[in-house]
Amino acid sequence: MAPATCAQRHMWNLIQRQLPDAAFYNEGLWTDLPARGTPQDVLDTFAELVGHYESLRTAFARAPDGSLTQHVLRTGHFEAEIHTTGPGESPQDALRAWQCRMRHTAFDLATAPLFRAMVVLTGNTPALAAFCVSHIAADLMSMRHLIGELPRLLDARTTGRHPAPPPAARQPVEQAHYERSRKGRALLARSHDYWRRQLASAPPSLFPARRSRATGPPDPGRAGPEHYSAAMNSQAVPLALTILSRRWRVSGSAVLLTAVALLLGNRAHLPACTLRLLTANRSEPELRTAVANLHQEVPVTVPLRGEHVADIARGAFAACTTAYAHGLFDPDRAEELTRAAGRERGTPIDLSYCFNDIRNAHERRADTSTPPPAHAVRAATTATTIEPCDFEEAETFFFVVVSYRPGWLRLVADADTAALAPDEVHSFLRGVERLLVELACEPAESTPPAELATRAWPELRHSRMAMPQAGGAATGTARGDCHGHTTWQ
The missing domain is CATH 3.30.559.10 (Chloramphenicol acetyltransferase-like domain)
Structure with missing residues (x-):
């Protein structure tokens, strides 16, 4: 015991x-x-x-x-x-x-x-x-x-x-026992300080029109949120990641996080985007092959005010590195800090947005092979497919990157339909691919990030001022559909 x-x-x-x-x-x-x-x-x-x-x-x-x-x-x-x-x-x-x-x-x-x-x-x-x-x-x-x-x-x-x-x-x-040792307590104290800093800069919500989960427990008599999820299989995304991670000297995960943060933050007119990263917490040798639940979800704030997307990506890479270093934290204390920060601001802080890259094998930035030409990246978009899937998470927004087959990546987005309607989930996934392809094929990168985000997700022009209402159809995603259901963490 x-x-x-x-x-x-x-x-x-x-x-x-x-x-x-x-x-x-x-x-x-x-x-x-x-x-x-x-x-x-x-x-x-x-x-x-x-x-x-x-x-x-x-x-x-x-x-x-x-x-x-x-x-x-x-x-x-x-x-x-x-x-x-x-x-x-x-x-x-x-x-x-x-x-x-x-x-x-x-x-x-x-x-x-x-x-x-x-x-x-x-x-x-x-x-x-x-x-x-x-x-x-x-x-x-x-x-x-x-x-x-x-x-x-x-x-x-x-x-x-x-x-x-x-x-x-x-x-x-x-x-x-380790977490209660002198070293463990010091790590937890540093993580609590990290949470305070993140909560001080995190926007209260990425979807302001949606009732915040932080306002209190849900009404037992009220139906839970309705979710919709879709999966995009893309050859163009991994090609673009190869080009951009080398050009910007960051990881492919940081490039993907930048694209997601830029689209969501631009949609909400925010100067920064805060998402929770799912951390493995296995940096210590004795934990690398441990069988246990070690994962926790730590917030990371990506500033979006850079002059170029490359600046935002490098900031995201640095922010992720810091976040993963604070992946071990006391969850009850973190909840207390979140509630206290909301009281100080006078508005609850909603952190129910997650980014999770669980590819089986990540790219090596030291790869010296010849990068794909721009025309090949653009041509690959013709093979992209998007379809509803039965992945479901309990968060307002959850984005997952998984291995699909050689030369492809599978991007999955799950959202509360009060935040993103089903058609917006599809257009968001297309927007991620479109943004990455545009950046990979535009070496000068002279276009302002906000303009690139709006160009990649044109529906922003119509959805930024009027948020979708709850109750949108979630065709093909009923929880009773058991074919291929997977929950990723």
Whole structure:
């Protein structure tokens, strides 16, 4: 037993706000399996993983003083399903059905393990395996590590070899003790100072016409916000990022953040744009392969007053570097600081806007290959597609960058329809691509940033003065549609 970590408390708070949909933050991954071994071999390998990583067998409860505590089980059982495909049924069909059930089956956070598994058989042979966890137990990097460990350990088990032990990593109970050490307390104090500085400069809202989430808890009798999300698959965006990141000497993530901030900030007539970055908090060696929820969401303010977009991008890159250095913070203290800053201003501060780049592999700025010519970047836009998707987050605005296939990127935007109507979500994604392509193909960069933003998102001319109203149709995004649903963090 130990106090909960900062990241565990952060996720606990998010889950409580999402109630009664307690399954909203369930997450999972899957992998194909080698055509050998038995179902029991796969289940034993899952058990090995649960035994090694304490976070997968941890429960949570409130202490008498109200603080959140974590309880690690020494032994126990987890739920697993074995499914044999029927005639005409593929392993992927069975996987999708299971994922749908898991997406709507809540974990009891007071009962460990917060882990479920499934194995799909073709005949008597395991074809694929999947697992589902509560986000309070594992973040995306943890899940990627687990899904990589599963076939390695299974291969060793079925061939009679002894696998190399996984790298030593800090367990959540050890992380809790670290956060209460002298070094940990100093880091948290610096993060609190960072939050104060961010709150002093953050605009109160990126969508002023929308009721701020910071005004208090929602009315239980009122329907929750309606969301709409769309995904854009683009070849032009990665080409433009290659050119701009080299030219401006910043990361591709900073270039994307600049484009998003410039469009949103220009729409709201703001001198700066504040978004929350999802930080992995894995800079220390003992945390790089840890299986736990370590991620937190830290604000970053991007000033938009630069003479050139390159100036804004370099400022965004520096601001991101500072933000990630303060990614470990006390979430309850951060909420107190946010409420206090709102009282001082006389208006609540809404920070429910997120930017998350979770590409599997990021570009290397030292790449010396020849950059693509401008005509190739412009020509690539003809292949761009945008379609509704069933990604959903609990924020007013959430922007995600994911790997798609070689040479492509997938950009996903999810918004409360009271902030951006469905057609505006589509036009926003097109605007991001249009802005990046224009910048990549205009070496002089002489056009003022605000003019570039308006040119890239022409709908700004019509939407800046009249915000969309709540209740816009969210065609094709009902929560009951389980095909391909993924929650990214």
